[in-house]
Amino acid sequence: MKRILAAGLVLAGLTAPLAAQEVKELNFGFISTESSANLAKSFEPLLKDMEKAIGVPVKPFFVGDYAGVIEGMRFKKVDVAWFGNKSAMEAVDRSNGEVFVKTAKPDGSSGYYSLIVTNVDRNDINGLKDILDCSKGYNFGNGDPNSTSGFLVPSYYVFAMNNVDPQKCFKRVVTSNHEGNLLAVANKQVDFATNNTENMSRLQQTRPAEAAKIKEVWRSPMIAGDPIVWRKDLPADLKAKIYTFFMTYGRNGTPEEIERARAVLAKTSDGWGPFLASSDAQLIPIRQLELFKAKMKAQNNDKLSADEKTAEVKKIDAQLADLDSQLKKLPAM
Structure with a gap:
């Protein structure tokens, strides 16, 4: 732990400006996985402890979509934020963001899964074959375009890999946050929708009656734990103070302090454990997914000539090879 903290503090010093104005208030952004009221209730104890630890008021920043938090960081209205991997990638690329820790479960594991879910009464929808039957005229609940589990991962593994365009396949495609999609499935307002294991667990805690009406019909490969970005x-x-808070919270202190912090984490979002050190490197698999999608799109683009397709695919393959090289040099995250 001491080595991790020391490395993090050095990183903080290297990537910060030499001279900076004093920060009198820290704005903490939250992606809109559910209603602002629910998010505020879930995260308030953690933010209060963070405020006490760093000696600066910490204020929550809520907006209606993921893009609002990304843009908030870009225009310095957001200082630190909880993102998914896809939205974190956008914040890193567009908003001068940097991943420094990631969420973990109480048992120390880190990661979750994208899902497609339907109503438990739907005996006709049980797997990918049923989902991809375009003759049925289904209504599909998609996720925010900047969501990893609600949009990017199913876009690649479910639709791109099977050469299916949701806009052409389904009668209607509606977009909502994770909570909205789960409730739409429970109330039979859509035939199926994207989601993830974290928000399913969250719904089981907050609205067990609705959660009982939902069944899983597809699960993705594991996705890295949610990044925290500054x-x-x-x-x-x-x-340095922020990093120390995250890396010691629920680990350091008296037994009573550790127990209390872990109880706070257990009630945060879908139930967290102590945070783990991370970096922008955890976003490499997400970048690969984006490039795989772009490659498939280029290969299937009838508006491109054969030479144009070859050139575009060659360019993407070079980018993929570079990312693969970077990934192989990294220790397991």
């Missing part, structure tokens, strides 16, 4: 240009001393 703005690179935060003052070095503040970043």
